[in-house]
Amino acid sequence: MTAVTETPVNLMRQRGAAAALRAFLPESSVLFEREDVKPYECDGLSAYRQVPMVVALPENEGEVQRILKTCFTLRVPVVARGAGTGLSGGALPLGNGVLLSLARMMRILEIDPRARTARVQPGVRNLAISEAAAPYGLYYAPDPSSQIACTIGGNVAENSGGVHCLKYGLTVHNIVKLRALSIEGEVMEIGSDGLDAAGYDLLALMTGSEGMLAVVTEVTVKLLPRPSRAQCMLAAFDDVTKAGQAVANIIAAGIIPAGLEMMDKPATRAVEPFVNAGYPLDAEALLICEADGTDEEVEEEMRRMQEVMRASGATEMRVSRDEAERLRFWAGRKAAFPAVGRITPDYYCMDGTIPRRHVGEVLRGIAGMEKKYRLRCANVFHAGDGNLHPLIMYDANDSDQLQRTEAFGAEILELCIQVGGTITGEHGVGVEKINQMCVQFTAEELEALHRVKHAFDEHALLNPGKAVPTLARCAEFGRMHVHVGQEKFPDLPRF
Amino acid sequence: MGEGWDGGVNCGETSWPCITSVSPVIPVAEMSQIIDQLAASIREAAARGTPLRIVGGGTKDFYGGALRGETLATSAYRGIVEYDPTELVITARAGTPLAEIEGALREKRQMLAFEPPHFGATTTLGGCVAAGLSGPRRACAGAVRDFVLGVRMLDGNGRDLHFGGRVMKNVAGYDVSRLMAGSLGTLGLILEASLKVLPLPPAEATLHLKCAEAEALALMNEWAGKPLPITATAFRNDDLGVRLSGAGAAVEAAAKRIGGTRVDTMLAGSFWNGIREQTDAWFSDARPLWRLSVKSTTPPLDLPGSQLIEWGGALRWLKTDAEARTIRETAARARGHATLFRGGDKAAGVFQPLSTPLMKIHQRLKQSFDPAGILNPGRMYPEF
Numbered sequence: 001m002t003a004v005t006e007t008p009v010n011l012m013r014q015r016g017a018a019a020a021l022r023a024f025l026p027e028s029s030v031l032f033e034r035e036d037v038k039p040y041e042c043d044g045l046s047a048y049r050q051v052p053m054v055v056a057l058p059e060n061e062g063e064v065q066r067i068l069k070t071c072f073t074l075r076v077p078v079v080a081r082g083a084g085t086g087l088s089g090g091a092l093p094l095g096n097g098v099l100l101s102l103a104r105m106m107r108i109l110e111i112d113p114r115a116r117t118a119r120v121q122p123g124v125r126n127l128a129i130s131e132a133a134a135p136y137g138l139y140y141a142p143d144p145s146s147q148i149a150c151t152i153g154g155n156v157a158e159n160s161g162g163v164h165c166l167k168y169g170l171t172v173h174n175i176v177k178l179r180a181l182s183i184e185g186e187v188m189e190i191g192s193d194g195l196d197a198a199g200y201d202l203l204a205l206m207t208g209s210e211g212m213l214a215v216v217t218e219v220t221v222k223l224l225p226r227p228s229r230a231q232c233m234l235a236a237f238d239d240v241t242k243a244g245q246a247v248a249n250i251i252a253a254g255i256i257p258a259g260l261e262m263m264d265k266p267a268t269r270a271v272e273p274f275v276n277a278g279y280p281l282d283a284e285a286l287l288i289c290e291a292d293g294t295d296e297e298v299e300e301e302m303r304r305m306q307e308v309m310r311a312s313g314a315t316e317m318r319v320s321r322d323e324a325e326r327l328r329f330w331a332g333r334k335a336a337f338p339a340v341g342r343i344t345p346d347y348y349c350m351d352g353t354i355p356r357r358h359v360g361e362v363l364r365g366i367a368g369m370e371k372k373y374r375l376r377c378a379n380v381f382h383a384g385d386g387n388l389h390p391l392i393m394y395d396a397n398d399s400d401q402l403q404r405t406e407a408f409g410a411e412i413l414e415l416c417i418q419v420g421g422t423i424t425g426e427h428g429v430g431v432e433k434i435n436q437m438c439v440q441f442t443a444e445e446l447e448a449l450h451r452v453k454h455a456f457d458e459h460a461l462l463n464p465g466k467a468v469p470t471l472a473r474c475a476e477f478g479r480m481h482v483h484v485g486q487e488k489f490p491d492l493p494r495f
Numbered sequence: 496m497g498e499g500w501d502g503g504v505n506c507g508e509t510s511w512p513c514i515t516s517v518s519p520v521i522p523v524a525e526m527s528q529i530i531d532q533l534a535a536s537i538r539e540a541a542a543r544g545t546p547l548r549i550v551g552g553g554t555k556d557f558y559g560g561a562l563r564g565e566t567l568a569t570s571a572y573r574g575i576v577e578y579d580p581t582e583l584v585i586t587a588r589a590g591t592p593l594a595e596i597e598g599a600l601r602e603k604r605q606m607l608a609f610e611p612p613h614f615g616a617t618t619t620l621g622g623c624v625a626a627g628l629s630g631p632r633r634a635c636a637g638a639v640r641d642f643v644l645g646v647r648m649l650d651g652n653g654r655d656l657h658f659g660g661r662v663m664k665n666v667a668g669y670d671v672s673r674l675m676a677g678s679l680g681t682l683g684l685i686l687e688a689s690l691k692v693l694p695l696p697p698a699e700a701t702l703h704l705k706c707a708e709a710e711a712l713a714l715m716n717e718w719a720g721k722p723l724p725i726t727a728t729a730f731r732n733d734d735l736g737v738r739l740s741g742a743g744a745a746v747e748a749a750a751k752r753i754g755g756t757r758v759d760t761m762l763a764g765s766f767w768n769g770i771r772e773q774t775d776a777w778f779s780d781a782r783p784l785w786r787l788s789v790k791s792t793t794p795p796l797d798l799p800g801s802q803l804i805e806w807g808g809a810l811r812w813l814k815t816d817a818e819a820r821t822i823r824e825t826a827a828r829a830r831g832h833a834t835l836f837r838g839g840d841k842a843a844g845v846f847q848p849l850s851t852p853l854m855k856i857h858q859r860l861k862q863s864f865d866p867a868g869i870l871n872p873g874r875m876y877p878e879f
């Protein structure tokens with residue numbers, strides 16, 4: 001994530017592209033003056049910046065279509081952007097490209113309370129869907145911590161999750177249909193209003209594709225009935241490994257909590273003064289655990305979870321007494337990133353996923369790396385899913401710290417791969433983790449991924465250079481792919 | 496008391512034998528030899544341009560387009576690779592009998608929540624994923640694709656590729672593993688699959704209500720909008736079956752709210768099994784069987800024949816002699832699609848035709864995974 005040198009904008013090309021777009025778009029929808037395009041120079045991964053050649057701000061699908069057709073004819077690359085909260089540089093612009101902001105397409109087109117679906121434009125904010133559905137007792141389940149800002153289009157592109165996805169699934173489990181435009185401007189209806197569609201599962205392929213295959217112009221999401229009750233519990237542990245074991249014990253007891261999150265001591269200490277959630281500050285690890293459903297279900301599940309926590313060695317337990325307290329328990333977790341942001345000039349959020357049984361080992365590994373790289377790290381963790389978010393604290397003005405941070409992050413990701421996990425659970429590869437893709441995948445697998453892109457976008461004009469590294473890049477990076485648990489000569493005895 | 500799943504009567508919900516042959520433990524070296532052989536067969540077929548027909552247990556031969564090509568069997572490549580109940584993930588080889596996987600899960604009080612139909616005792620994991628069919632619990636829990644976490648596959652060049660993984664969340668690279676679910680072996684031979692599993696519900700109850708079709712549809716859609724633990728619905732012959740699963744107290748409370756007649760565990764087990772495996776008497780009708788996947792709130796379909804409704808109204812099985820075109824148009828108007836599931840004349844195609852832009856993407860994806868076009872050609876669409 002080292003800041004790269006910016007590509008200068010070619011003024012001739014810029015004028016040509018802007019003029020071609022202004023032929024059918026109002027002036028206010030096509031920006032190219034430096035001060036106008038500057039706000040788009042980065043997404044949530046601010047270490048990378050690049051001003052786009054042109055920014056286009058369509059207001060409807062027809063305009064998106066004409067923009068794409070124009071760019072296709074001119075062979076100008078296009079980067080789609082929602083709210084720009086992505087954490088892997090997926091919406092980082094190109095100096096020779098058009099940044100296509102979907103932020104003005106923010107209409108909720110239809111809420112069908114009987115069929116429990118909402119049809120929305122891509123720029124609609126995640127939380128706005130649940131707000132619009134609330135009068136019907138319904139909501140949209142995936143709830144990324146950025147939900148007040150991030151768009152549903154960005155959620156689809158990243159397959160975003162939230163603190164409730166252990167029970168309710170990720171974006172891919174909660175959408176039924178997309179309208180998407182190919183780079184050639186062809187309209188594709190993907191999925192259906194039923195529970196499946198004919199042919200290949202392109203809905204799954206589109207989800208998490210980071211704006212590389214098509215531009216999403218409409219999303220139909222599933223809405224769920226709001227559970228009649230939810231209750232939340234905090235359990236403190238004097239050891240992170242014990243807390244990790246408690247998570248496994250909950251699952252082994254046959255419970256799928258609505259939320260199961262973990263924070264380590266540095267994280268709770270950063271958060272508590274910020275939100276006064278009532279977290280115990282001396283605990284090495286804190287589990288936040290939620291049950292939802294009918295009154296009867298919640299009561300039974302809370303009782304069983306308390307038993308398991310006690311048996312797993314929890315030093316302290318607190319159960320929310322009312323809705324206000326429940327929300328306070330969550331407020332701390334949801335504000336973890338900004339809270340850490342307050343105690344350090346900059347932080348770098350990682351996103352590896354591991355098999356849960358390796359939690360203790362990986363957290364110990366990270367503690368070792370803190371010493372090695374002389375940097376502090378707070379850990380928040382979707383424990384139920386094994387999705388880690390180590391937050392490495394650094395000062396971006398110190399180039400040596402920036403480099404150490406980058407190496408620290410890379411080592412965490414490689415540790416995740418080693419224990420059988422993945423380099424990204426929900427934030428995407430973008431530009432950030434592109435080198436680690438060379439470690440996670442073989443050359444043949446990367447080629448297959450490139451061919452998938454080619455099937456949608458022959459000339460590589462949609463968000464080129466992101467998510468899947470070229471083989472040349474991997475060769476330069478010089479790191480070999482490792483297959484987990486697969487050794488060269490497995491039958492030979494080892495000593 | 497709610498109905499337990501392991502009453503020891505009929506292995507919970509399926510009628511296949513409880514004690515299945517457990518795959519013999521085969522040394523890793525032998526397993527890699529099997530992969531080498533499969534890969535060699537694919538490479539050879541690709542070089543010669545001769546089609547291959549990938550076969551697991553052969554239980555779904557009836558499903559999809561015409562069967563063409565030399566048989567390539569996955570059955571030798573079998574066995575559970577890894578199963579740790581606390582991770583909620585099972586990884587197994589394609590040739591592993593589905594019953595063996597379900598047996599291992601049941602021992603730990605877990606399940607494949609999408610309740611895949613077997614359609615025969617020999618059905619395999621590979622066939623289950625490739626066919627992409629899900630059972631009664633689908634509307635509440637999700638489909639096969641929702642539980643696929645990763646695959647290992649051989650593409651049309653015999654290359655051994657891994658996508659996804661054994662963890663719950665993974666967005667590294669395009670989601671090729673979910674793409675494989677339901678691709679009917681046209682993109683590659685699935686060698687291994689990792690699936691998310693879920694705990695068995697502690698309690699269950701099945702209720703039957705007498706009502707007409709329109710009323711059943713109204714009820715199913717109304718219930719789905721309420722926080723009720725409904726895990727399956729099935730309507731046919733003026734009888735609506737509803738299954739509740741979850742915490743004992745929640746099931747009891749919901750059962751009171753829904754009403755109807757409660758049936759015992761045995762009867763409930765055989766009822767849902769009959770729906771899932773299509774052994775219910777409703778299916779014995781000799782006419783072709785169509786599967787219409789539509790918006791759940793679609794009113795009773797105006798089509799001749801007899802209907803069985805599942806998935807809260809989103810799945811309509813139809814026994815009919817009506818013309819394919821009429822059925823497909825009706826499905827499209829209901830914002831869904833129709834499949835000629837069993838019997839009938841497959842000459843007019845099995846699956847709903849795709850729009851031109853989607854067909855183009857399908858053909859290009861096929862081309863990129865299987866450039867020689869040798870893997871199960873025509874099994875999905877005649878065009879590839």
Ligand SMILES: Cc1cc2nc3c(=O)[nH]c(=O)nc-3n(C[C@H](O)[C@H](O)[C@H](O)COP(=O)(O)OP(=O)(O)OC[C@H]3O[C@@H](n4cnc5c(N)ncnc54)[C@H](O)[C@@H]3O)c2cc1C
Pocket residue numbers: 043044079080081082083084085086087089090091102122143144145146149150151152153154155156157158159160161162163210211212214215216217337338426427463
């Ligand atoms: C404080 C904070 C907390 C966060 N918490 C979470 C969390 O809990 N869980 C989680 O999963 N993520 C989280 N994120 C990450 C981020 O919010 C998500 O990835 C989100 O989905 C991005 O949405 P966006 O609208 O901002 O997309 P952008 O950042 O604008 O774009 C993201 C990607 O989507 C593509 N894209 C956007 N719109 C479209 C479209 N219409 N068609 C095609 N491609 C498109 C872009 O090209 C880019 O590749 C967090 C981020 C922050 C800053």
